[in-house]
Amino acid sequence: MKRNSYMTVGLTVAILVAIGVASYFLFFKEEDLPVIQEPTPFTLTNALDGQSYNSDNGKVKIVTFFYTNCPDICPLTLRDFMKLEQELKANDLYGTDVELVAITVDPEVDTVPVLENYGEAFQAEPTGWKMLTGDQADIDRITRQLQFYYSKANSGLVTHATTMYIIDRQHDVRAVAQMATAGEKPVDIETIMEDVLVLAAEKE
Incomplete structure (x- = not known):
């Protein structure tokens, strides 16, 4: 039982890490080219x-x-x-x-x-x-x-x-x-x- 619990915890951690990494890259991908200035047209x-x-x-x-x-x-x-x-x-x-x-x-x-x-x-x-x-x-x-x-x-x-x-x-x-x-x-x-x-x- 203890082994299964460890496996479950390990799998959960792995999934959370994967989600975290994916979210990190998605977030920074969107922020790669942020708005720096907003000049008016000329x-x-x-x-x-x-x-x-x-x-x-x-x-x-x-x-x-x-x-x-x-x-x-x-x-x-x-x-x-x-x-x-x-x-x-x-x-x-x-x-x-x-x-x-x-x-x-x-x-x-x-x-x-x-x-x-x-x-x-x-x-x-x-x-x-x-x-x-x-x-x-x-x-x-x-x-x-x-x-x-x-x-x-x-x-x-x-x-x-x-x-x-x-x-x-x-x-x-x-x-x-x-x-x-x-x-x-x-x-x-x-x-x-x-x-x-x-x-x-x-x-x-």
Whole structure:
């Protein structure tokens, strides 16, 4: 009898442990990409097609900030955007479910014609890549909400943060990544794609 009791207790403990482990992983799976920020939607001009762009369009977005006179980090990051474009195309997500969004922080210089030429240098396809400019006040509102720091010097150089944002279909920030670092690390495309695939699978 004692042996049977031990077996029963052991089986019960094993079941409870299994349930606990399953619950643990289910809970943390749901919390893998929590809402980090809730920025309001914005409207800017997409220089690649000359059209007004509204970010509240039900698509997942990988958002970076840049300026065309940037000597290092920005062009390196946009080169990695080219790789992300190919990854998104390979997963049949480019433009339909996921967009690459690059917003200038120097709209005084980065006018629509300037950005149009700049986008051509990166072979940016406008179906899924948005290169945005607009009023400084509108861009400042976006950067404040995302807590993205930048400051323009009299020389024209801009000191800026290196955070990129992965935004879900409801326009919430669910993950962040880092821009490329000159001479060090490229954009972590693999991790970004993992997050994007999770968010793309979520219903609107």
